[in-house]
Amino acid sequence: MIKKYRFGKPFETDAILTQMQEETEAPCIAQGSFQTNGHFSFTYLMDDTDVIYGLGEANRGINKRGYVYESNCTDDPNHTEEKVSLYGAHNFIIISGKQQVGMFFDYPGKIRFDIGYTRQDTLTVSCDDADLYLYVITGESAYDVTKQFRKLIGTSYIPPKFAFGFGQSRWGYQTAEDVEKVVKGYRENGIPLDMVYMDIDYMQDYKDFTINPERFPDFPSFVQKMKEQHIRLIPIIDAGVKIEEGYDIYEEGVKKGYFCKRADGSDFVAAVWPGWTHFPDVLNKDAREWFGSKYQILIDQGIEGFWNDMNEPAIFYSKEGVEDLNEAMKAFVHSLEEPQEQAHREDIMDNANALPYEVREKMNRIQNSPQDYERFYHKVNGEMVRHDKVHNLYGFNMTRAAGEAFSKIAPDKEILLFSRASYIGMHRYGGIWTGDNQSWWSHILLNLKMMPSLNMCGFLYCGADLGGFGSHTTRDLLLRWLALGVFTPLMRNHAALGTREQECYQFENTNDFKHVIGVRYRLLPYLYDTFVKAAKENDMYFKPLGFEFPEDKYAVATEDQLLLGNELMITPVYTQNAIGRTVYLPEEMMFVKFMPDGTILQEEMTRGYHFIDVALNEVPMFIRKGKQVSIVDVAQSVAEIKPETAKVIGYR
Numbered sequence: 001m002i003k004k005y006r007f008g009k010p011f012e013t014d015a016i017l018t019q020m021q022e023e024t025e026a027p028c029i030a031q032g033s034f035q036t037n038g039h040f041s042f043t044y045l046m047d048d049t050d051v052i053y054g055l056g057e058a059n060r061g062i063n064k065r066g067y068v069y070e071s072n073c074t075d076d077p078n079h080t081e082e083k084v085s086l087y088g089a090h091n092f093i094i095i096s097g098k099q100q101v102g103m104f105f106d107y108p109g110k111i112r113f114d115i116g117y118t119r120q121d122t123l124t125v126s127c128d129d130a131d132l133y134l135y136v137i138t139g140e141s142a143y144d145v146t147k148q149f150r151k152l153i154g155t156s157y158i159p160p161k162f163a164f165g166f167g168q169s170r171w172g173y174q175t176a177e178d179v180e181k182v183v184k185g186y187r188e189n190g191i192p193l194d195m196v197y198m199d200i201d202y203m204q205d206y207k208d209f210t211i212n213p214e215r216f217p218d219f220p221s222f223v224q225k226m227k228e229q230h231i232r233l234i235p236i237i238d239a240g241v242k243i244e245e246g247y248d249i250y251e252e253g254v255k256k257g258y259f260c261k262r263a264d265g266s267d268f269v270a271a272v273w274p275g276w277t278h279f280p281d282v283l284n285k286d287a288r289e290w291f292g293s294k295y296q297i298l299i300d301q302g303i304e305g306f307w308n309d310m311n312e313p314a315i316f317y318s319k320e321g322v323e324d325l326n327e328a329m330k331a332f333v334h335s336l337e338e339p340q341e342q343a344h345r346e347d348i349m350d351n352a353n354a355l356p357y358e359v360r361e362k363m364n365r366i367q368n369s370p371q372d373y374e375r376f377y378h379k380v381n382g383e384m385v386r387h388d389k390v391h392n393l394y395g396f397n398m399t400r401a402a403g404e405a406f407s408k409i410a411p412d413k414e415i416l417l418f419s420r421a422s423y424i425g426m427h428r429y430g431g432i433w434t435g436d437n438q439s440w441w442s443h444i445l446l447n448l449k450m451m452p453s454l455n456m457c458g459f460l461y462c463g464a465d466l467g468g469f470g471s472h473t474t475r476d477l478l479l480r481w482l483a484l485g486v487f488t489p490l491m492r493n494h495a496a497l498g499t500r501e502q503e504c505y506q507f508e509n510t511n512d513f514k515h516v517i518g519v520r521y522r523l524l525p526y527l528y529d530t531f532v533k534a535a536k537e538n539d540m541y542f543k544p545l546g547f548e549f550p551e552d553k554y555a556v557a558t559e560d561q562l563l564l565g566n567e568l569m570i571t572p573v574y575t576q577n578a579i580g581r582t583v584y585l586p587e588e589m590m591f592v593k594f595m596p597d598g599t600i601l602q603e604e605m606t607r608g609y610h611f612i613d614v615a616l617n618e619v620p621m622f623i624r625k626g627k628q629v630s631i632v633d634v635a636q637s638v639a640e641i642k643p644e645t646a647k648v649i650g651y652r
């Protein structure tokens, strides 16, 4: 059962399009209480065994207990354990214990989920303004609650089939030759590949919807040539539009008043990759339609997929922020010029920490600063809305701009689309990649844990930068991560500028990579069908074990394995120098291991704990009792998969 409550005057986020009657009485949840004296808070006394699920793209575990999280879309490339905000804002939680209650806090500003952080037994959800919609969903189980919520928020985005192939990306590919080198590297080594991602350097001076003509002479022919080799090029689109005389998109946006404005009505200016930019006001319907229509420029050149980036929106610094820092620096330099400060000055020159606290603070906070988010406005239905109040809707609406445009520009085409920042509702238009992770072993596990939580919030087409974006990867880390990536809908290797080259052919014994990625292609028809079914039936692709086995405390506590569809359980290895791992089987299952010689090892296993041996070049999974999956022969691309080679493996 779902009930909708209104507090104050909520902003219409469009997270939920289903029309619902609002309750006239205040919500009542056993062990919970609401406060709405100016601010909003919900407090709940948790039982020891209560599990709190949800929050989509968030740090830490599948069970969110024991920490605090803030929905506040943030461009932060250091996903260390203490971080409270990542790129997404997914305000849906499920309290699963004596009662099964889902709660969606439809609030587009910063909102805090203290889940046993301040007091270990207390859950507190709080935000500054008591203006929000709250949806309360009760059901038989956490899984049941999730399915009801998913139905409420509408069908998840389904990408084209090629998007289930493997993609290679790197910030640093600049030219057509760079792309060709990647394709050659993969094809020559027989490692399957379907997509090469184009990061910011394909553009002319980082201007959205432009192509650098020196780096890509005759781009449409190049796109075509790649397609003939079954390779799709997937360009990045950034939120900020470069300020440059003569750049049509900039000029048009200014003329039509489609950029975000300061309080005085001037266009807000922020620095991102292109230097000074304006942000398209994607919360304004007309501006959204206008920005979305620009994707056609690339679609007309043969492009069939995009990744939307920097759409928290990320701000390196604003004009105001720089002026502010400049003032502080000037005052500081002035103080150094005082003659009596000589000794102090030397001290300062020797020790950077001696910079006054205020100056250091201003320097540290110049990027993505909360002050900047208070400096610009959106025009929504004729009214000016300050950005910080609706901050978490920006990435959603940038992606919605594209998604809505695609249905007009190319109604018969399926177009790949995923985003970095998001809010619930965006799941109808695109998927998500989990942003700038690092080549750390702990991030394989973080990747795994985010997946089912994202599914709870509607985001099915998801994945992480395999191999790690920041830091230098290693061969073993990449192989282990790929063996998880075999199962994630988005399977993409991506790395940052300046890090070790991590295309699979850069390492010795490329056959191991060929084999692991090959397993993806052998399972691809099954994975794709399972995905489409999950999307259409408002079901999950990845589930925590506790969703199917809520009475089994070992299953509920298992956070490093996932159920996939109704047939599989995945158990990737995520520690360095491991020879395998311990797995928990909540029921008897068939252990399946894809061996490097192409054979498939199958072994029945009883319920309980087992240690499974898994070498670096092997891919493990389990088939549930009474289930089967079909497996095809390896292919070099999705288009080359031969359905007639399908054979079934299963566990009767």
Ligand code: GLC
Pocket (backbone or CB within 6 Å): 170, 171, 199, 200, 236, 309, 310, 420, 435, 436, 494, 495, 496
């Ligand atoms: C951001 C993105 C990353 C991209 C980089 C350059 O950090 O998250 O994926 O490579 O910008 O465009």
